[in-house]
Amino acid sequence: MTSDPAAENGEVSAAYNPNGSVTLSVKKPGANWLYTWMKDGEQILGAGNSLTLYTQSDSGNYSVQVTTKGNNALIWTSNAINVTITKATVANTAKENVHHTFGTTYDVSNLFNIDPNAGGATYTLVENTDEDAGTATLEGNILTITKAGTIEVSLTTAETDNYNAGSAVTATLIVDKAAPTIDITAEPASLVGGGTVKLTVTTDAPAEVVPTCEGVTVTKTGDGTFSALLPNETRTYIFKAAYAGDANHESAEDTCTVSVTRYVHSAPGSSVSVPATANGSVTVSPSTASKGTTVTVTTKPNEGYELGSLEVLDKNGNALALKDLGNGKYSFVMPDGKVSVEAEFVKTVATGFADVPANAYFADAVKWAVDKGVTNGLSANLFGPYESCTRAQIVTFLWRAAGSPEPKAMSSFTDVPVSAYYAKAVAWAVENGITNGMTETMFAPNATCTRGQSVTFLYRALKGIASGSASFTDVKSDAFYADAVNWAVASDVTNGTSNTTFSPNAACTRAQAVTFLWRSAGSPESENRVMVFTDVAADAYYYDAVQWAVEQGITSGTSATTFSPNAKCTRAQIVTFLWRSEQSLAVDGASPFVDVAANAYYADAVQWAVEEGITAGTTATTFSPNDSCTRAQIVTFLYRCCN
Numbered sequence: 001m002t003s004d005p006a007a008e009n010g011e012v013s014a015a016y017n018p019n020g021s022v023t024l025s026v027k028k029p030g031a032n033w034l035y036t037w038m039k040d041g042e043q044i045l046g047a048g049n050s051l052t053l054y055t056q057s058d059s060g061n062y063s064v065q066v067t068t069k070g071n072n073a074l075i076w077t078s079n080a081i082n083v084t085i086t087k088a089t090v091a092n093t094a095k096e097n098v099h100h101t102f103g104t105t106y107d108v109s110n111l112f113n114i115d116p117n118a119g120g121a122t123y124t125l126v127e128n129t130d131e132d133a134g135t136a137t138l139e140g141n142i143l144t145i146t147k148a149g150t151i152e153v154s155l156t157t158a159e160t161d162n163y164n165a166g167s168a169v170t171a172t173l174i175v176d177k178a179a180p181t182i183d184i185t186a187e188p189a190s191l192v193g194g195g196t197v198k199l200t201v202t203t204d205a206p207a208e209v210v211p212t213c214e215g216v217t218v219t220k221t222g223d224g225t226f227s228a229l230l231p232n233e234t235r236t237y238i239f240k241a242a243y244a245g246d247a248n249h250e251s252a253e254d255t256c257t258v259s260v261t262r263y264v265h266s267a268p269g270s271s272v273s274v275p276a277t278a279n280g281s282v283t284v285s286p287s288t289a290s291k292g293t294t295v296t297v298t299t300k301p302n303e304g305y306e307l308g309s310l311e312v313l314d315k316n317g318n319a320l321a322l323k324d325l326g327n328g329k330y331s332f333v334m335p336d337g338k339v340s341v342e343a344e345f346v347k348t349v350a351t352g353f354a355d356v357p358a359n360a361y362f363a364d365a366v367k368w369a370v371d372k373g374v375t376n377g378l379s380a381n382l383f384g385p386y387e388s389c390t391r392a393q394i395v396t397f398l399w400r401a402a403g404s405p406e407p408k409a410m411s412s413f414t415d416v417p418v419s420a421y422y423a424k425a426v427a428w429a430v431e432n433g434i435t436n437g438m439t440e441t442m443f444a445p446n447a448t449c450t451r452g453q454s455v456t457f458l459y460r461a462l463k464g465i466a467s468g469s470a471s472f473t474d475v476k477s478d479a480f481y482a483d484a485v486n487w488a489v490a491s492d493v494t495n496g497t498s499n500t501t502f503s504p505n506a507a508c509t510r511a512q513a514v515t516f517l518w519r520s521a522g523s524p525e526s527e528n529r530v531m532v533f534t535d536v537a538a539d540a541y542y543y544d545a546v547q548w549a550v551e552q553g554i555t556s557g558t559s560a561t562t563f564s565p566n567a568k569c570t571r572a573q574i575v576t577f578l579w580r581s582e583q584s585l586a587v588d589g590a591s592p593f594v595d596v597a598a599n600a601y602y603a604d605a606v607q608w609a610v611e612e613g614i615t616a617g618t619t620a621t622t623f624s625p626n627d628s629c630t631r632a633q634i635v636t637f638l639y640r641c642c643n
Contacts, residue, residue: 012081016055016088016162024062024081025050033075036065055162059084087164090115092157094171102178102248106143108153111171118166119158126152126170134175148175148248177245180205182254184241189256193263193583194232195553200225205243205252213239219560221532229556232586232604234262263583273340278491279305280345281522289334299328301345302523308346314339347371353383360385374400392422392445395435399425403499405473407431413443420445472502479504481632484639493519493638494631504632511542511565513574513634514555517581518545520638533563540565554580572602572625574634575615578641579605587611593623600625614640 014021026035029049037047039060044051051062061082066075093113100106108123125138134149143151151173157166182203191197201224203209211218211226216237218228230237237258245251272284272295280301289295299307310330312320315337323331332339347367356366366383369375374397377383389397399405407427410418416426426443429435437443475485485502488494493516497503508516518524523544531538536546546563549555554577558564579585587607590598596606606623609615614637618624629637 010079010082011084013084013086015086018054018162020052020054021085022053022058022083023050024053024064024083026064026066026078032069034067034069034072036067038063038065053083053085056085056087087159087162088117090118090157090163090166092118092155092166092169094155094169097174098171099174099176100145101176102145102148104145106145106173107141108138108143108171108173109141111153111173112155112169114155114157115163115166117160117163119160119163122156122158124154124156126154128152134173136175143173145175148177150174177248177250179250180243180252182209182241182243182252184211184239184254184256186239186256186258188258190259190261191230192261193585194230194260195583196227196229196550196556197258198225198227199239199256201241203241203243203252206246206249207243209241209243211239211241213237219556221560227556229553230258230260232262232583233260235260262586270334270336270338272334273338275340275342276491276520277343277345277522278519279347279522280307280343281524282310282341282343284341291334291336293334294331295334295339296325297322297330297332297341299330299343299345301328305345305347308344309342310344311342312339313342352381353377354381355385356383369397369401372401373404388448390446391435391443391449392420392426394449395429396422396425398434399428402428405500411437411443412441413437414441416443416445472496473500475502475504479632481636484636485632487639488516488635491520493635497631502631505630507568507628508574508631508634509565510563510567510569510573511540511546512631513569513577513629514549515542515545516634516638517554517577518548520641521548521581524548532561533557534561536563536565549577552581568628569634570626571615571623571629571633572600572606574629574637575609576602576605578614578637579608582608582641591623593617593621595622596625609637612641 012022012024024037026049029035033049035047035049037044037051039062041061051064053059061080063080064078066077067073068075092115095111095113098111109121112121114121121141123138123141125136128134128150130150132149134145134151135147136143136145136151138144138153143153145151152170153173154168154170155166156168159165180203182201182205185200187198187200198221199211199218201209201211203224210220213228216228216230216239218226218239221227228237228239237260238255239258240253240255242253243249243251270290271288272286274282274284274287280299282300283298285296285298286293297310297312299310301307307328310322312322312332314320314335320332320335320339325331352370353366356363360366366377366385370377375393378387404424405428407424408431409427410423411427411430413426416423422445426435426445430437435443438447472485475482479485481504485504489496494512497506525544531543531547532550533546536543540546542565546555546565550557555563555573558567585608587604588611591603591607592610593606596603602625606625610617615623615633618627
């Protein structure tokens, strides 16, 4: 009988194995034998002919006695065997070629294959001084990355009852730069005659991306939105939105194109001209047509107004036949030669007087007289259209219609008290030769005014007004701007600076200039009610005018967020406004003015204004582009442009 060979050596050493690290056994076991195993001299119960040992606690000196069953006769006793069981080694490894994109945290446990028998893991950042090294902070197993590049992390694991601590292994995390996306769009993508385009940039880049284009000024209008004013020249513009990149982000860019087709004023066929019309708008399609072409005229009255009359005249002044298409649309057949469209919009009559029917011949006159403050009627709801008028009432009506001008002195009529409501009207009428009174001392204010007296008063009053300009004392009838002032007042472009003054030599502000232009265009409604300029209040009289001017590409303001409404409008600015309102028409030749540089933003506008007879400059060789434009000059430019 012999023991296991290991017993013969007297020493057995093995690492922990959950399936049994050391097995002691007796060779050639017998069916009637008993096996008594001893550890360190103490009996171990329950063992057979073999004994399996597992953990470190099983280490010790082992022996076995073999006896027979029944009489317990000793057959054999083994030598003592020293058994040592050590802790096993864990196998932790690092993964290779692990990549991560900058911008998020990272769980470093994903860098390693950790032995399932290992104890608790500890992660440590390894200092890396390479040029391509990244930077980060580590808390527990969560890595917060501050710079892209290579980041080294080591892992150790703690020992357990049966396993040694894991040796340090190091993994390399390659943090790649993030790749931003950029998208730029332009609206519209094509223009005829130049104008303003809206640029929209969407990006996830960490910095603002501002689009650029060679030779073009791009203005920021909002978060991710921009605008650019393109001139009237045939060209394709490439707008680029680019991000240069940084330590953590790749560079990125996107482009979009805008094509501009030069608009040439001349076109085949004959033109259909539509002068500016107050209180409504008139458009034609097409605006240039050959003989036999059907042209559509669309009329749109402003709120509170209706179409009063519409005429289409040929080159000889003859009226053309109009076909009513309904909904304010009319058509006519184009003759040979130019055509002009003349329209008038009148207020929808609503007098508020019960004794003034809407269809009465005097309804419009009553409405006008009340609106202008000429009279208020007999009461809140009665006008008294068939009541007789006194002489005092008639001259008062005329005086108020003229703007209630202050008389130089009160009259000497004994029957006209200074406190009478008609006292100033009588004095004004005498000063202007409208009446001399009934006698040298009597005016007879309460006497009924005859039809003959009424028409005489009216004739004299109108004759006096006709000799001046719109009743303005500072506008002489022979002034170069007299007709323009009359037109501007009649067209509701301006009402003057008071009832009796126009202030022709006063400088005009930018707000006034665009308001005059807007009114001359018929005060069209704006499509967009979002104002980009912080210095244009919602209740400002010029709000709608500025909004319209921006939408039409007439002006883009003095900056992305300011319009400077109270700044003086220069001569260069006003002709540029007018030129752009006419779709930036093409010009030929060179400017005769030495103070207008060829590359000035207003160069084409000045040349166009000269060609169209709108201005001839301040001298034969100078335009004075930076001089303030006076009220007289602006209404004259508008008048010449619209007539």
